[in-house]
Amino acid sequence: MNLxxxxxxxxxxxxxxxxxxxxxxxxxxxxxxxxxxxxxNEIVAALIFVVAxxxxxxxxxxxxxxxxxxxxGKFLDPLADKLLISAVLISLVEMHRVEAWEAIxxxxxxxxxTGLRLVAAAEGTVIAASRMGKLKTVTQIVAVVALMMxxxxxxxxxxxxxxxxxxxxxxxxxxxxxxxxxxxxxxIGFGKT
Numbered sequence: 142m143n144l145x146x147x148x149x150x151x152x153x154x155x156x157x158x159x160x161x162x163x164x165x166x167x168x169x170x171x172x173x174x175x176x177x178x179x180x181x182n183e184i185v186a187a188l189i190f191v192v193a194x195x196x197x198x199x200x201x202x203x204x205x206x207x208x209x210x211x212x213x214g215k216f217l218d219p220l221a222d223k224l225l226i227s228a229v230l231i232s233l234v235e236m237h238r239v240e241a242w243e244a245i246x247x248x249x250x251x252x253x254x255t256g257l258r259l260v261a262a263a264e265g266t267v268i269a270a271s272r273m274g275k276l277k278t279v280t281q282i283v284a285v286v287a288l289m290m291x292x293x294x295x296x297x298x299x300x301x302x303x304x305x306x307x308x309x310x311x312x313x314x315x316x317x318x319x320x321x322x323x324x325x326x327x328x329i330g331f332g333k334t
Contacts, residue, residue, distance in 0.1 A: 145204035146214050148196050152221045155193035156228050162186035163232045163289070179291055187289040193225055194282045215267045216258065222278055223251040229285050238288045238303075243311050247281065250318040257321060261328045268325055273317040277310070284310040 142150075163186035170181040200218060204210045227248050233239040254274075261268045270278075287295075287303035295302040322329075 143204070143209040143211065143214075144207070145200040145209055146211065146217060148200040148203065149214060149217050149221050152193050152196045152200075153224055155189060156224050159186050159190050159193060159225070160228055160232060162189065163229065164235070179293065183289060183291070187286055190225070190229060190289065191282075191286060197222055197278065212267050215269050216262065219258070219270055219274070220255070223255065226278075226281050226285065227251060229289070233285070233288050238291065239307065243307055246311050247314050250314050254318055254321050257325060257328060261325065264328065266328065268321070268328070271317070271320060271324070273313075273320045277313045277317040280306070280310040280313045 162182045165182055168180055168182065169185070172179045172181065172184065197218065200214070204214055230239055230244040230247060234241050234244050258268050284303065284306040287306050290303075292301060292303040
């Protein structure tokens, strides 16, 4: 197994670590900033999430630079992203920081595109991440971090920036899902003559 794939697997193993700090009921301390309370647990969870999310670009960079891009990596990399984002979104719904419908739209798109990839793989085709898919991932990561940090520092001035970024992430998620299906419609039998 090459280095890029090991980094991707490490990202998967960081998912339960993020979940532990985000959802643990033991309080390691609180930070109160202008009436907005964050637990130390949430700050640690956000930092680990950022580290895990940043490995997405790192593993891809290493794979391309060393010319070790594999079909396994092309399949595993998006799966690791989906696991990380889905787990945190569900947690944020439980914490009342994300609306359930937003999480459902994002996770549904992830299942749909994963299904498309599985059908393509059965036909011997690998669907790599598109630019729109990468933009979707970045937007989701930014939205999730903003929500994990309870909209700080924008909460000071009462501007719901985290919520706005989340709406943008949902929109880009839907557009990128449509983009995958339109570009790969031949995989599911549409566009064949």
